[in-house]
Amino acid sequence: MNLLRRHPIALGLLVLLIVSGLQPLPPLLDAVTGTVPAGADLVRPTTYTMLAPLSNVLDALTFLSLARARAFLAVWVIALGAWGALRRGSLGRRLGRAVIGPLAIVLLGVGAVLLPRPVPALVTSDSSVTVLDYHAHTAASHDGRPGWQLADLAAWHAAQGFEASYVTDHNVVFNQTIDEPIRLLPGVEWSVFGQHIVAIGAVAPIDRSVYNRDTRSMLRLFAELHRQGALGLASLPEYWVSHWSDLDDFVAAGVDGFEIVNCAPKAIGFPQPQRARVLQLAAQHDLLVVGASDNHGWGKVTCVWNLSSPSAHGYRANHVIARPIALAQGEWEPWTAAYTQPWLMLRGLSWSERSSWITWILVILIYRAVPRRAGDSAGIGILARSLELFKLRRPPSPPAQGGKTSP
Numbered sequence: 247m248n249l250l251r252r253h254p255i256a257l258g259l260l261v262l263l264i265v266s267g268l269q270p271l272p273p274l275l276d277a278v279t280g281t282v283p284a285g286a287d288l289v290r291p292t293t294y295t296m297l298a299p300l301s302n303v304l305d306a307l308t309f310l311s312l313a314r315a316r317a318f319l320a321v322w323v324i325a326l327g328a329w330g331a332l333r334r335g336s337l338g339r340r341l342g343r344a345v346i347g348p349l350a351i352v353l354l355g356v357g358a359v360l361l362p363r364p365v366p367a368l369v370t371s372d373s374s375v376t377v378l379d380y381h382a383h384t385a386a387s388h389d390g391r392p393g394w395q396l397a398d399l400a401a402w403h404a405a406q407g408f409e410a411s412y413v414t415d416h417n418v419v420f421n422q423t424i425d426e427p428i429r430l431l432p433g434v435e436w437s438v439f440g441q442h443i444v445a446i447g448a449v450a451p452i453d454r455s456v457y458n459r460d461t462r463s464m465l466r467l468f469a470e471l472h473r474q475g476a477l478g479l480a481s482l483p484e485y486w487v488s489h490w491s492d493l494d495d496f497v498a499a500g501v502d503g504f505e506i507v508n509c510a511p512k513a514i515g516f517p518q519p520q521r522a523r524v525l526q527l528a529a530q531h532d533l534l535v536v537g538a539s540d541n542h543g544w545g546k547v548t549c550v551w552n553l554s555s556p557s558a559h560g561y562r563a564n565h566v567i568a569r570p571i572a573l574a575q576g577e578w579e580p581w582t583a584a585y586t587q588p589w590l591m592l593r594g595l596s597w598s599e600r601s602s603w604i605t606w607i608l609v610i611l612i613y614r615a616v617p618r619r620a621g622d623s624a625g626i627g628i629l630a631r632s633l634e635l636f637k638l639r640r641p642p643s644p645p646a647q648g649g650k651t652s653p
């Protein structure tokens with residue numbers, strides 16, 4: 247207890263880990279019904295759970311909306327910088343501490359985008375559905391990660407339980423089919439008059455200028471896609487940001503469906519009331535509703551999967567399964583991100599992840615609690631500590647001639 251009192255951060259974290267467990271969030275939610283999906287589960291690899299504090303933090307950073315990411319970064323950089331600068335010590339030490347906290351936050355952000363690591367996978371018990379992604383990019387897109395090839399994209403999807411993905415680069419048609427390690431299907435993402443239209447199926451090049459003049463010309467693209475035998479889906483965030491008052495015209499023009507969850511930072515904050523309005527429209531007109539990873543090669547985890555039933559059509563043909571922390575991005579004001587994102591992350595922990603966090607905290611506490619004796623070098627880390635423990639148990643030996651005596 248004394249140990250915990252001397253380490254208020256560890257104590258606070260332990261309390262939060264337990265209290266958040268009393269208000270748990272499920273690992274997955276059906277984005278249409280808001281209920282826990284039957285027959286789909288999120289499976290975390292053993293190494294993911296062993297490294298839970300790192301795994302969970304990097305996932306939580308990946309699922310920040312752009313506005314919330316900015317607020318999160320600003321608040322934590324200022325708070326950690328100030329805390330480091332105001333602690334006791336020489337000027338040099340305080341300056342060092344003022345830099346190291348903000349640097350750690352920035353490095354975690356970079357880690358979330360780039361660090362190879364184990365990832366959770368969606369596993370379904372229903373063999374009649376396909377775990378599908380409708381919207382993903384390669385280096386062929388202007389904003390795709392350089393060197394992000396079809397094989398990288400397929401491996402990224404396979405690791406997270408996807409069985410197939412459409413390849414929808416910006417204004418670059420993909421019209422091959424690749425079968426390994428998952429099926430990559432033909433598609434494209436057309437940018438036309440403030441809207442991105444994800445075309446899926448056998449697609450052919452178009453003259454974009456024809457559809458780029460105004461909203462009416464843009465909407466004619468749906469008919470052209472149908473003529474090609476493809477489907478046209480309205481992508482987020484564009485229909486929300488630029489064409490919110492045109493949704494009935496989208497329907498009249500033949501839109502085949504709407505994205506209702508998209509993991510890109512600009513789109514993940516799509517608010518629940520707007521999602522409800524789109525769902526109502528889609529249900530009324532029997533349109534498809536889908537989730538999109540919108541992967542561009544950055545970030546290791548998706549916030550959404552689709553369980554697609556080939557036997558069904560329209561609104562019922564697809565189930566959108568999302569991480570609750572992603573669906574919550576639109577519910578919280580950006581300025582609250584510094585505390586709401588960690589809180590959402592903690593509430594979403596499974597009990598094995600929670601146990602992993604508690605074990606790490608206790609190991610670090612015990613390590614720090616072993617008193618350092620004068621004359622021991624600090625450099626050997628935990629090995630030095632365990633040698634010290636061993637020494638403590640031995641009966642005191644008479645001082646060797648010429649040797650140093652311990653105090």
Ligand SMILES: [Zn+2]
Nearest residue numbers: 381383435540
């Ligand atoms: Zn995209």
